[in-house]
Amino acid sequence: MTGALEETPRVRTLLLDAEGWPGHRPGQHLDVRLTAEDGYQAERSYSIASAPGEPLSITVERLEDGEVSPYLVDEAREGDGFEVRGPIGGYFVWEDDGRPVFLVGGGSGVVPLMAMIRSSPGSTPIRLLYSSRTLEDVIYREELDARAGHGLEVFHTLTREQPSGWTGYSRRIDNDLLREIAWPASDDPQVFVCGSTRFVDAAADGLVALGYDPLSIKTERFGATGG
Amino acid sequence: MPQISRGFHGRRSEASSDRLPPGQHLVDDFPVLSAGPTPHTPLAEWTFTIEGGAEPASWTWEEFQALPSEEITTDIHCVTKWSKLDTAWRGVSLDTLLALVEHDADYLLAFCDGGYTTNLPLEHVTDGKAWIAYDYDGEPLEPEHGGPARMLVPHLYFWKSAKWIRGFRLQDEDEPGFWESNGYHILGDPWLEQRYWGD
Numbered sequence: 072m073t074g075a076l077e078e079t080p081r082v083r084t085l086l087l088d089a090e091g092w093p094g095h096r097p098g099q100h101l102d103v104r105l106t107a108e109d110g111y112q113a114e115r116s117y118s119i120a121s122a123p124g125e126p127l128s129i130t131v132e133r134l135e136d137g138e139v140s141p142y143l144v145d146e147a148r149e150g151d152g153f154e155v156r157g158p159i160g161g162y163f164v165w166e167d168d169g170r171p172v173f174l175v176g177g178g179s180g181v182v183p184l185m186a187m188i189r190s191s192p193g194s195t196p197i198r199l200l201y202s203s204r205t206l207e208d209v210i211y212r213e214e215l216d217a218r219a220g221h222g223l224e225v226f227h228t229l230t231r232e233q234p235s236g237w238t239g240y241s242r243r244i245d246n247d248l249l250r251e252i253a254w255p256a257s258d259d260p261q262v263f264v265c266g267s268t269r270f271v272d273a274a275a276d277g278l279v280a281l282g283y284d285p286l287s288i289k290t291e292r293f294g295a296t297g298g
Numbered sequence: 299m300p301q302i303s304r305g306f307h308g309r310r311s312e313a314s315s316d317r318l319p320p321g322q323h324l325v326d327d328f329p330v331l332s333a334g335p336t337p338h339t340p341l342a343e344w345t346f347t348i349e350g351g352a353e354p355a356s357w358t359w360e361e362f363q364a365l366p367s368e369e370i371t372t373d374i375h376c377v378t379k380w381s382k383l384d385t386a387w388r389g390v391s392l393d394t395l396l397a398l399v400e401h402d403a404d405y406l407l408a409f410c411d412g413g414y415t416t417n418l419p420l421e422h423v424t425d426g427k428a429w430i431a432y433d434y435d436g437e438p439l440e441p442e443h444g445g446p447a448r449m450l451v452p453h454l455y456f457w458k459s460a461k462w463i464r465g466f467r468l469q470d471e472d473e474p475g476f477w478e479s480n481g482y483h484i485l486g487d488p489w490l491e492q493r494y495w496g497d
Contacts, residue, residue: 104321105303112300113308114321114379138309138323146305153303159494161480162333268330272442275335285335286413292330 072151073126078210082179083144084120084130089155092127095119097186098164098263098291101129101157105139115139118183118265118291119158122190130210132179163263163291165190170261171254172197175244175274177266178208180293184263185211193222200252202244202270204231226252244270246277256282265291317373319488322381328443329380333476336441337411337462344446346430350406350468351399359446363432365390370429372452374459375488387450389431392423403468407475408449411462416475417484418451418458420468427453430463455486455493 074086095101097119104114115138117129133144147153165172165187172195174184181201191197203209206229219225228240228248240248254260262283264274271292279285318324341359348355357365367390375381407417422428431450432439439445444461451458457477478484483492491497 104300105306105308106300107306107308108302111308111310112321113306113323116378142303142306147303151304152301153306154300159481162477268442272336279335285337288335290332290334292332 072147072149072153074149075147078130079208081144081208082130082132082210084128085143085147087127087129087155089127093158094123095127095158096164096166097122097190098183099158099160099186100183101155101159103129103139103143104154104156105142106154113138116159117143118186120182120185120189122186125189130179130182130185163265163289165261165263167191167195168261169195171195171258173253173260173262174199175262175264175266176200177202177244177270177274178204179210180264180266180270180291181210183265183291185214187263188215188218188223191222196222196224196254198224198226198252198254200226200228200244200249200274202228202230202266205229206232206234206237244274244277246280249274249277250281253278253281253283256284260287262288263291264288266293268292317383318381319375320491321493322375322379322488325380325382328382328385329376329378330442331376331378331457332412332442332461333414334412338441339411339446339462339464341446345464346447347465348395348399348468349465350403351401353400355395355399356465362390362430362447366394368429370431370450370452372450374452374456377455377457377482377486377488377493381488385452386435387429387431388433389429389447389450391426392428392430393426395430396420396424399468401468403470405469405472406466407469407473408460408463408466410460410464414460414462414476416449416458416460417473417478418454419472419485422454422485423451427451431459453487455483455488457482458486 073088076084100116100118120130121128131143134140176184344359346357370387373383428451432447449460
């Protein structure tokens with residue numbers, strides 16, 4: 072581990088220097104294995120946040136009853152080491168073919184989508200619909216603000232609490248909200264949805280109702296896996 | 299010797315560790331992992347088909363419910379590293395289904411609503427090792443967990459227990475399915491930690 076960024080009170084990005092890392096594609100994840108002094112081990116998977124070619128990073132949300140995530144968010148510090156394995160996954164992966172891209176992220180589900188945004192050359196139109204509980208919970212807020220406009224449109228919705236003067240959306244994702252933001256199905260967009268099971272099902276079902284081909288919607292669901 | 303992670307102590311679950319394959323941890327809930335939207339096929343349109351035998355075989359939902367079924371209580375292990383103990387299912391054994399089809403195949407490729415496929419050697423789905431399950435915990439299986447019916451092959455990683463199954467094709471060769479073509483192991487034995495290509 073070569074550094075860390077506090078993204079929100081519950082979320083931290085860890086910069087990694089992984090010996091022999093073979094490179095990855097945007098959307099893939101890696102496995103982290105921690106080993107205690109007596110040999111006890113725990114493994115979890117985390118989405119890669121960095122674009123290919125950038126210094127490798129993962130962004131981790133602390134799960135209160137978790138085993139690995141509290142260590143990565145609160146305890147691990149620069150110079151510490153642990154095992155990583157990857158990249159893993161060949162399905163939830165963006166290959167830029169010029170088709171418009173619709174990204175839908177809930178909470179820390181934005182992480183693999185950020186790897187896609189960071190790896191975009193800017194010529195392919197991308198829309199991100201990003202649902203957070205409060206403004207404070209928005210991960211990568213400043214970077215998204217800075218990147219918006221260069222082929223990227225960002226739509227925030229805050230589901231629990233909004234600051235005064237908030238001009239974004241203020242509700243959970245529903246079919247009307249998707250209809251306003253999603254590319255028309257006739258544009259044949261690539262779609263990536265990542266978040267909790269309930270979030271992903273709401274978004275994916277809504278897009279199918281809008282006429283999207285179910286096979287065009289790639290999903291990644293975070294269960295409450297005690298990570 | 300793996301690298302020690304300074305300050306890591308872990309939250310060991312002392313119970314049942316002999317039932318936990320390497321790299322797994324226990325959960326009490328039932329996480330969901332699927333590729334793509336959840337299909338919702340009406341039971342009136344649902345059929346289960348076995349292709350690749352001497353004669354194709356097919357059952358409607360009602361016909362399938364009339365087949366002899368079994369109760370299964372078993373541990374399940376997901377490749378994303380959670381395991382759940384003592385899950386309770388009801389379904390039709392693949393032994394029951396395969397006895398109704400004349401064939402000399404060595405493998406099957408399961409197919410599902412939503413386009414998902416997964417491959418299995420027949421020796422891993424016969425002799426009481428696999429079922430087509432339609433009840434979970436005494437209730438009809440919910441769509442998010444694979445209902446109306448899913449494969450249940452609990453001795454392999456749970457992606458082999460294909461959700462929304464609609465049938466399988468018997469074949470001579472082991473043809474990689476969806477996850478098996480996307481970086482995951484061709485067989486997926488959790489006790490050998492066969493997660494990914496190269497394991």
